Amino acid sequence: MKEYTFLDMQRLTTPYKDELYAACREVIDSGRFLHGTQTTAFEQELASYCGTKHCVAVSNGLDALRLTLRAWVERGQLQAGDGVLVAANTYIATVLAITDAGLRPILVEPEEETMNIGADSIASAATNGAKALVEVHLYGTPARNSLIRQAAEAQGLLILEDNAQAIGASENGLRTGAMGDAAAFSFYPTKNIGALGDAGAVTTNDPELADTVRALANYGSVKRYHNVYRGYNCRMDEIQAAMLRVKLRHVNEESARRKEIALIYNERILHPDIMKPAIIDGMEQVWHQYVIRTPQRQLLREYLRRHGVQTDVHYETPPHMQPCYEGMEHGPLPLTERLAHEVVSLPIASLTPDEAKEISEIINQF
Ligand SMILES: *Cc1c(COP(=O)(O)O)cnc(C)c1O
Numbered sequence: 001m002k003e004y005t006f007l008d009m010q011r012l013t014t015p016y017k018d019e020l021y022a023a024c025r026e027v028i029d030s031g032r033f034l035h036g037t038q039t040t041a042f043e044q045e046l047a048s049y050c051g052t053k054h055c056v057a058v059s060n061g062l063d064a065l066r067l068t069l070r071a072w073v074e075r076g077q078l079q080a081g082d083g084v085l086v087a088a089n090t091y092i093a094t095v096l097a098i099t100d101a102g103l104r105p106i107l108v109e110p111e112e113e114t115m116n117i118g119a120d121s122i123a124s125a126a127t128n129g130a131k132a133l134v135e136v137h138l139y140g141t142p143a144r145n146s147l148i149r150q151a152a153e154a155q156g157l158l159i160l161e162d163n164a165q166a167i168g169a170s171e172n173g174l175r176t177g178a179m180g181d182a183a184a185f186s187f188y189p190t191k192n193i194g195a196l197g198d199a200g201a202v203t204t205n206d207p208e209l210a211d212t213v214r215a216l217a218n219y220g221s222v223k224r225y226h227n228v229y230r231g232y233n234c235r236m237d238e239i240q241a242a243m244l245r246v247k248l249r250h251v252n253e254e255s256a257r258r259k260e261i262a263l264i265y266n267e268r269i270l271h272p273d274i275m276k277p278a279i280i281d282g283m284e285q286v287w288h289q290y291v292i293r294t295p296q297r298q299l300l301r302e303y304l305r306r307h308g309v310q311t312d313v314h315y316e317t318p319p320h321m322q323p324c325y326e327g328m329e330h331g332p333l334p335l336t337e338r339l340a341h342e343v344v345s346l347p348i349a350s351l352t353p354d355e356a357k358e359i360s361e362i363i364n365q366f
Contacts, residue, residue, distance in 0.1 A: 004359055006310035007190060008350040016246055020196070023242040030238070038241035043201070045248055046185070049168075050177030052203040054210035057236035058217050061164045061186025064200035065097030065134075067234060068160055068182045071212035073101055074229055077158060078131055085125065085133035085157070087117040088318055088336040094134055094162050095319040097184075106130050107320055107330045113278045115139060115291075115339070119147035125155040132158040137166030137176050139314070140192065140258075140288035141280065145171050145179040160184065163203075165288035167192050168255045172282050177203045182213075187240070190349070192254060192288055193247040199240040258287035261348050261356045265290055268360035274300075275342075289314055293342040300344060300366055307362045312345045 013020070027038060039057050047055035058064050072078040080102040086094055088107035098105045106128055111118035115138050122133065133152060135143045143161075152159050159180035166176045167185060177183040187199040202213050212229075215222045220231025262285070266276050275293040279285070291314065294300050301311050318340050320330050346359060 001308045003308045004347050006312050006347045011350040019246045023246050027239050027242045033238050036238045038238045039236055042241040042245050046201055050175050050203050052178045053205045056202045056210055056213045058200045059234040060198040061200040062093045063234040064184035064202045066100045067213045067216050068202050069101035071209055074212055083128055083130035085130045088333045089339050090136045092319045094136055109335045114141050116143035119151040122151035134160045134162050135180055136162040139291050140166045140286040142169045142171045142176050142283055166286055168251050169286040170284045187244055192286055193251050195240040196243045199236050255286045258348055261351050262287045262290050264353055264356040269363050271364055289345045290348040291343050291345050297344055303366050309359055314345050
């Protein structure tokens with residue numbers, strides 16, 4: 001029986017091996033492993049790709065999120081205990097960053113179509129003390145930023161994008177990373193562009209925020225041995241920057257490949273018990289995950305496993321149901337909890353179009 005792996009990292013990396021080896025050699029020969037030209041060049045290239053003025057390369061996506069929130073606290077734009085709106089179906093890292101910065105997550109239900117926070121949730125800021133929101137572009141689908149921005153501006157909220165899953169996505173031509181007051185990226189190996197280890201970045205048009213994030217990521221120092229903040233060590237390595245420069249050159253090809261698979265699935269999966277993800281007008285989605293829904297999730301997953309198709313679930317347990325957030329205050333979250341029971345991610349990142357057709361056929365026989 002043919003096996004369809006959920007994510008074949010070798011298949012993903014092989015086309016770029018020669019370029020990666022060459023970039024690696026360049027860093028080794030340079031003798032410079034931190035604070036060097038690769039990191040600076042990657043920052044410029046990512047800022048230019050997103051359409052922002054500034055970029056700070058950091059250690060990972062969680063750090064990118066928490067450094068930005070912490071920088072807003074240091075700059076007085078947020079105060080300890082301020083509320084931060086976030087869709088309750090996000091990955092836990094988004095919520096960890098909020099609590100780590102001494103802020104208070106306000107969990108809201110996502111919109112059913114985009115699975116992201118909607119503009120409607122933002123009106124609640126008038127009564128719940130929210131001063132910021134995290135706009136997570138989950139699964140590679142951008143949040144409805146133009147509506148969200150309008151509502152956020154009316155309430156005076158800062159917008160932080162969690163862009164771990166949606167590099168290259170856009171709404172009416174505006175790319176993720178340039179939508180909010182700042183954006184956090186993850187380059188975890190399985191993300192749309194992956195480092196050969198951990199890496200992340202912050203993009204923004206605010207030069208002072210960029211300086212504060214950069215200082216916080218480097219022991220809180222603005223110049224050597226002069227520490228303005230009680231900072232961290234969250235820098236990106238030169239070697240990861242060099243790997244990411246290679247990957248960034250190919251990100252549009254990668255997105256196009258994912259989109260081809262997503263369109264095959266969307267056209268060919270025809271099953272009354274399966275809800276497919278929405279393809280949304282005016283948006284370019286980058287398909288970090290292809291997520292279907294079914295009330296019969298366990299049966300479907302077992303059936304697919306018997307037919308050689310690996311699947312995954314993003315995510316089984318929402319942050320408010322994790323032990324680390326026991327007792328956390330939140331309103332009713334029925335949609336979030338239903339999604340946690342119904343979502344199934346199909347293989348996409350390392351799949352060929354023929355395999356997507358075969359998997360669609362297998363699903364239709366369920
Ligand atoms: C992966 C991810 C993160 C965390 O990124 P790391 O680089 O693993 O720290 C944060 N938010 C979302 C939505 C993610 O998918």
